[in-house]
Amino acid sequence: MSGDILIVDSITTNRIVLKVKLSSAFYSVFQASSAQDALAICATEMPDLVLVTSELTDMGFGAFHDQLHALPGCRKTPIVALTSEDDAQLRMRRFREGAADVITSPISDTVLLARLRTLMRNAHRDTDQWIKPEAAEVFGFADARATFLRPGRIAAMTPRAHPARDSKSAGVSWHRFYKELSSATTHQLERYDMRRGRGLKDLQTHPDAVLLEIGRARDEHGLAPLAELRTAPQTRDAKIIALMDYAKAPLRPLRWIWGHMM
16 A cells, blocks of 8 residues: 545535545545544554645634644644635644645646645655653653754745746845745745856855745746756755746646744
8 A cells, every 4th residue: 555544524525525536546544534544543543644635614623633643653743624715824823733735626646646746745754753751761862852943045046047037027026025024934045046156056055945046937937947857965854845827827726835943
């Protein structure tokens, strides 16, 4: 099996449709009609991913997230919210409540499965990096956690092929966006233009996250820089967020590549 996925939806038809799609991709699928049923299943089955496909009728999304991650073996389980509402405020609310991703339907099966695979792979990788608490005590690493946390490093990048960023108005818009972002966060933000110098070789730091301007890319060449970022030593471990024109990009299902900064 490719992994275990729990579908949470109060509507039976929705669960069946999704189960067929996921089962055809060789996932083992569990179903729950409520948040309480889902928590009971997670306590025994510990799925690799939980897919919430509608508003929970018996519990808020944030409360469900917290209770699920409090279960033994489920601390890193990603929760994906699938919604039919193309609402930016709803997406941001779900992210604030702990969603690993928010997917707006309808969405192609290929893109849906790709995003679920990515989330599950990242969750497994993160889990492997954490040793069990009891092992920490044995090895003498159970001391109190230090309170110091350094600010994250964010690299805002303009790719080499960037036809939508040639106008003066677009440049002003991005400048204002980064200025507002810098004032709203304690993280260190640096802008970097891949069209100048030697490309990524000029990047001296290893950023924790990369903001990649894709803009109104009208074909898949707009995503080409992703491969370069994933292979470069400075950025291959960074989380990548693709900034795409929400209203007009034909690659709209790929507009968000979300990750948690450590």
